Amino acid sequence: MKKVLKITLAIIVILVIVLVAFNYSRLNIISGYSAKNMNSSVFVAGRTAEFTDNTDNNFGPVNIADDVVDEKKKTASATVFGLMERTAVYRKGLGSVLIDDDYDITKETPIPHRSNIARMLPYPYGNMSQKDTVFSNVDYAKVKSAVNYAFETVDGEDVKKTRAVLVLYKDQIIAEQYAEGFNKDSRILGWSMTKSLVSTMYGVLQYQGKINIWDKAPVDSWKNDERAEITIHNLLQMNSGLEWEEDYSKISDVTKMLFLAKDMTKPQAEKPLVGKPNETWYYSSGTSNLLSGILRKQFNKHQEYLDFPYRDFIDKIGMHSMLIEADMVGNYVGSSYSWATPRDWAKFGLLYLHRGNWNGTQIFDDSWVDYVTKPTPTSNGRYGGHFWLNAGGFHPDVPKDMYSANGYQGQRVYIIPSKDLVVVRFGLAAGDAVDFNKFLSEISGAIK
Structure with a gap:
């Protein structure tokens, strides 16, 4: 023995x-x-x-x-x-x-200045409870069925791992449900939905006349080679032609950037061209962080860069729970790290549903929505300006005007203009675990 x-x-x-x-x-x-x-x-x-x-x-x-x-x-x-x-x-x-070992955790670093003004208005425009509203053209039972589907178990196992679902029609919450341990005040990580926040920051600067996305990308190391032709527009459309490996299952460009890099704005900038700008769509988290770095260059001081998204966009629409995390040298990690409550994420969707207008205040130009929803060449109608699209019918039973901010493990903010809908879903599973076509088609089909 x-x-x-x-x-x-x-x-x-x-x-x-x-x-x-x-x-x-x-x-x-x-x-x-x-x-x-x-x-x-x-x-x-x-x-x-x-x-x-x-x-x-x-x-x-x-x-x-x-x-x-x-x-x-x-x-x-x-x-x-x-x-x-x-x-x-x-x-x-x-x-x-x-x-890393060189980082001094005792050193003070600048932090963004925030503004949290209590607005005595009903949600979503203020801090008060929303008005009780019943819409005669909404099949509430069908909406509830779709929400229940997002939370249902299979043989007693929670395979969908949904944490939150929020459905808004005409600015009103018509369905809201949370998993045990979560509620309307729970901050949830958006993962790659952060990319859509970065896009919005560019939309705000474009509206303010402080940047032109059609200009060549201001990257010094590209000035004397073929990469000099890459525009900010190409980067926003993930269509620069730059080399990048987006594979989370191994040591790749994206995992080295997120878990080893001190300055996450640099890895994509150091890559060579493997295709032609405007002709080679490839999803790249490195591109989003490069855009964050380019954004920082638009401000004279680091403090101004840190303040900008909150002052001119996030706090302006009352997304006060939102927090965008930064790398070791103070760049916003535009590819992956932003946190907010489901209700605040829903406000982000509503801002786009209303084409940049927030209760009478224009945050970005109306035309920016047209820009981000225009399909990137060679993306088969799946991608626009740092937003995912349904223009190519990827979700066949959902209106083709639907577009969304998407994140790892099924984090989603869906905007469906033709139905006046915003649908938010958070969880720890996507892929085969959740049939988003079924989920969204039931909700959109409930609006008559």
Whole structure:
């Protein structure tokens, strides 16, 4: 019996060694993801470490990491089998950031100035409860059925992992539901919906006459080579022709940027052309962070850059729960890291539904909506100016004028102008787990 036990233990040790050796170079990414996600969940969203371990970080291979949270220092550290320790720290106003050994957590950094003015108006334009309204042309039972579908279990298992659904028709919430542990005040990570926020920042600057998106992208290292022809427009349409690998399953351009880079605006700028601008659509988180860096160049001071999106857009429409996280050198991580409550995310959708007008105040020009919803060449009608489109009929049973801000694991803000609808969904699963065509077609079909 002892001999069998020794052989079994030896096999286990060998397997562990092989596993670590095979994945050693990935451990940096795994522990980095775990530490960053844990820190944001605890200090930005106000969840517990235990909850985060059991939900947000409970998937392979991230679930092999062990996390330690320091409430006093506001740090979260993660290791994998005791190796590759990575640490993330929370900075007030800037959220959580994954740091390297050179980062001084005691150094003060500038933070955005915020404005939170109480507006004595019903939601969505103020802080008061919305007016009770019943629409005779809305099939509420059908809407409820669609919402229930988003939360339903399969054989008792929560495969859809939906956390929040919000449906607004003519500015009124006609359906709202949350998973256990979440409510209307829960901050939720938008992931790549942040890209649509970046696009909006450009729309605001364009409206203010402070930038021209048709100009060549102001990247110094491109001035003397073929990349000099790339415009800001090309970047907004993800159609620059620049090389980029967007693969989260391995060490790739995107994982190295998010979990290793000090300055996330640089990785895409350093890539060569592999196609022609305006002829080569390819989804790239590096492009969104490059745009964040170009945005920063439009301001004389770092403080002005930090203040701009909140002062001229986010706080102006009452998205006061919104927080966009920054990298180690203070650039907004425009590809991935923004947090807000579902109701505030819905305000973002309403801003676009009303073509940039927020209760009488124009935030960006009416024509900006036409710009972001114009299909990017070679995207088959799926992508516009940092928004996803249904122009090509990807969702065949949903109106083709639908467009959306999309994020990892099925974070969505859908805008359907022909139905006067905004639909918000948050969760931890997408793909085959949630049939968004079914979900959206039922909701849009409920409006007669």
